[in-house]
Amino acid sequence: MKAGADMKLVCLGGFGEQGRSSLYVEGRSRFLVDYGIKKVEHEGTLGELPLNHSIEPEFVLLTHAHQDHSAMLPLLVEKGFRVPVYCTLPTKELTIQLCRNWYETYRSKNLEPPYKLESVEELEKLLIPVPYNETFQPSSGTRVTFYPSGHLVGSAIVYIEDELTIAHFGDTNFGDRFNPDPFLDLEAEVGIINGSYGGAVMNSQQLRKNFLATVQSSQRTVLIPCASIGRGQEICAVLIEQETLNKPIYVAKSVLENTKKLLDFKEFLRFGAVDTLNRLLKSPRIKVIEEAHLHDLIAQGSILIGPDAMLSSQIALKIFDVIKNCAQDLVILNGYQAPGTLGRRLLDGELKGIKVRVVYSELKIHTDLEDNERIIERCLSKARLILIHHGEEPKATNLAKALKRKFPNLDIRAPHTGDEIHI
Known part of the structure; x- marks a missing residue:
């Protein structure tokens, strides 16, 4: 770890792009948040995976069961990382079916799947469901709490207490027809927020x-x-x-x-x-x-x-x-x-x-500019660092610029996949 740094964040996917969300964190513990796929298609290929970076995760925290956040978890098993994967109960059940579906999608296109079907079954044994609002300790140096994020059944804001407090908002939405609004009664030193819509306001x-x-x-x-x-x-x-x-x-x-x-x-x-x-x-x-x-x-x-x-x-x-x-x-x-x-x-x-x-003709399922301003005002007003993820360029950069105009004293960045950030 860089001298003088408390934590290192490695953007393995989903930064400056939408898809293959994955963040590797080194602090008191070493862990991943999400491990998905970017559903791009080119001749003879299907999907971009998280970067093949040197990692040694002790556990994985999973925000929700969408392909861009969870579909490549069996690949971790293939790589030998048989570590606990913490998520909510709906996320556990939906993720297993999602990974099976992705395996069959590869086969239906006569492509070699990136993981074996047996790895999906092994993953199922590693998934540990945790209720909302219940703090747990995946390692001796780290405490975690899942809060509702408003995006999909069981989707979570991941609140992490490590060397610094981190609020990873995953995919977040307000006013969803089926899911409760995001929980905002928290404060964090580092925030990761959603940049799907850039600087736009979505009514x-x-x-x-x-x-x-x-x-x-x-x-x-x-x-x-x-x-x-x-x-x-x-x-x-x-x-x-x-x-x-x-x-x-x-x-x-x-x-x-x-x-x-x-x-x-x-x-x-x-x-x-x-x-x-x-x-x-x-x-x-x-x-x-x-x-x-x-x-x-x-x-x-x-x-x-x-x-x-x-x-x-x-x-x-x-x-x-x-x-x-x-x-x-x-x-x-x-x-x-x-x-x-x-x-x-x-x-x-x-x-x-x-x-x-x-x-x-789009229907809103993520946070827009006004939503992200609300999140910062409630949860990240004293943050040391705010990162934009889950936004294809130039949307991620546009959101960072718009938020900086509103919050000029905060360090708000739109990093790209492959970047390492020392805090």
Whole structure:
């Protein structure tokens, strides 16, 4: 460790980019926060992994069960790091399924998975669930507490007491339909905050209105690619609230299966979420996509909802392949599209000859500028260092600049993957 430094932070992924989130920390203990994948696609390759840096983690802290934060945990097992992985109970259960799905995705594309299926089973033994608001000691020199982050069921702000106090906010969101708002009754000397939207302010209500207007702008088939847990339920809820919407709504089976799965974690949901989820399951307006009848559903001008969010695989890709040459149909991309994915290439205009209309209409699931200002005011007003992560450039740098204008006395940085920071 650098002379005079209390702690060293190594940005293994997710800094200056969105995807493969991973931070390695050396202080009294040595540990990782997250170990995900960046879902980029190029000829013969799928995904960018965290940097292959020299690490010796004693344990891993996991913020939540999204691919960019947790999908490469079995790779740690492959590398011989059979160490405890601490997370909430929903994160444990969802992560195991996520890693299995990623293994099958590699195989379906005739690519060699970066880990064996046996490593997923080994990972399951290493995952240790910890409740929110309960401080635990993963090593003699470190105390950790998980607090709600408002992004996904079981998602956590990771509060670490080591040589310095660190608040890693992971993926955080305010006003989520299903998850409780982030816990902000804490103070930290180091903060890691989310830069997904850069210096923009995202009005959730207006974004929903824009999304609905986009859906209603098509008289024919509307394809809405999305994750089957979290975003899938949000989209369904937005649509069934619109009573004047006269299109039939069909969803991938996995969306409804995950709606039921969320109900297994009632204690992790916000007040009113259980009623909303039950309404989705009981709604006569929501029906399951049957692939055998896919062409009939498209011919009748349906709304079709399902994974994956970047049009890389699964039912969304199959539907796209059917409608891509019809100018009257519509694809609504509604979240981040990683470089090289079909969704990103469509938005960047790289694909010629595609006739289907493609529109980007985002729904908010992360913190924006105003949210991050609120986090700093409540939790990081005396911080020695604030780092922006989970933001593709130039968004990360734009957020850092905007926050510096508001908080000129704070050290706010937008590091890049590969950077080492000594505090």
